[in-house]
Amino acid sequence: MYDASSTSLITDPRHPLIQRLRSLQTPKGRAESGCYLIEGIRHVARAIEADAPIEHLFVAPSTLASPLGQKLARRLRQSGTPCAKLAPDIYRRLSLAATPQGIGAVIRQDWLPLGAARPSRGDCWLAAEDVQSPGNLGTMIRTSEAAGAAGIILIGRTADPYDPTALRATMGALFTQKLVRTTAREFAAWSTSCRLTLIGSSPSAARDYREVRYRRPVVVLVGGERHGLSSELKSACSSLVRIPIARSGLDSLNVAVAAGILVYEAFYQHRQPSDDRAPLTSPAGRSLTGPNPRNQASPGGV
């Protein structure tokens, strides 16, 4: 068992730390404190690896059976991170995990101001307008990290990436992805001033998502579950693309799936760049990028 003998066990659910941890499970508590809560060995390990600003560790010593978990807790305490010990029932009532692992942390939120986000030449970013499901958003953050994108730009009423459901879906990718929150108007102005390629996803777009060039720096932009992209952001795009739907009964894909398909197209075009001036062609000479990809994927937006 994890040895935390030097601090006393919290057994009172009304203890101020427990109140604080509970409040971080609510949007209000996170907004007021600028912090968030993570749980589980994997997330704590990734937070340490990524040098995330951990304010507080908390463990339930009698629940934390994993040697790795115990080692992480020791390491954090030795480096001076405050560590609280919780009685198992207090921890269990607090935990949102199906199988509580007995370890969690309070971490400071880390937002990048839009003005400080200066996409460099080889960058890909993912942007989401009004994506309301925290699970979808968390999955998108995981995909963005996996595809080597630099970060995620949350536009409008997009969910809170520090929501527990979103966090769980990120699988720890949040600690290394840059996070920006902004409005549609600011985002449109920023994308113009940065002269980047802005590829927006829309079921009604004329062009197939594989027909355009994701010339870097590129931002892949998806709209919310209900209404897709706003017309304001549609008109800010360098290209609007659609993921073809083979059957008429459906009009769209799940937004996290759509984002995954698009950022992997961006990834793949970057990994195997072909001549920027010529469209990709198949052996039979069919154009895979349409008649004039340069017009569609030119940098600059608007």
Place this chain on the structure above:
Amino acid sequence: MYDASSTSLITDPRHPLIQRLRSLQTPKGRAESGCYLIEGIRHVARAIEADAPIEHLFVAPSTLASPLGQKLARRLRQSGTPCAKLAPDIYRRLSLAATPQGIGAVIRQDWLPLGAARPSRGDCWLAAEDVQSPGNLGTMIRTSEAAGAAGIILIGRTADPYDPTALRATMGALFTQKLVRTTAREFAAWSTSCRLTLIGSSPSAARDYREVRYRRPVVVLVGGERHGLSSELKSACSSLVRIPIARSGLDSLNVAVAAGILVYEAFYQHRQPSDDRAPLTSPAGRSLTGPNPRNQASPGGV
């Protein structure tokens, strides 16, 4: 308001029909009855369109404000489908929707025996082994329909597609997708006997998912959230492919995102078929399918 004057309003929560509807929200109730429950106008409309075997309609007349919803209810009653009227509070307590629309239906489950699933020449199928999240499974069914795949094969301990969370995520795609449930062993034997291309996804696979041919009939196979594909199914695959992960902190994508990326690769290769005997090449002559795609994507499995 929907006129359902010919039947009396159910106001008692202990009414047998209410008990039945409740039981269909549980795995046991669905297994015993062979039916499932759908809710909402979109789902009912798609069920009618797809000619799904609707056993029972139920409406909360005072909640069903939508003219489309009222029209659907009238149409079903006129065609002889039994229709029950529920008091609004009974409906509300039953409903799992955030905003109950006042209409739902009981539908017979529709499973295809594995032996009856004979993939035809142009077919693509999706298969899932031990995918445990109903939300992920429902999303995969939606993607499968969108990409024009014929159906989905549920292997091992894969979640119930008729679970309310799965159903919601399908967006109605379940009514048109073929559904098969089987074991890993039976699936492996079936895929061999059908001489189809079986492309399995594995983070440790040597080949990139874009390097192989998804020669039809093809089955795209993904493993569960925790352990991926079993070794039994890995060895049944014609090719194992990985979706590249650009950053070392993550080892995989969300399974529904991975399935989406793979079935759209299958879709795209089918839509723009190039010479089967030559690898796809870029203008500069780079191979996009690796040195010998024929060895990797030959039909036949095992």
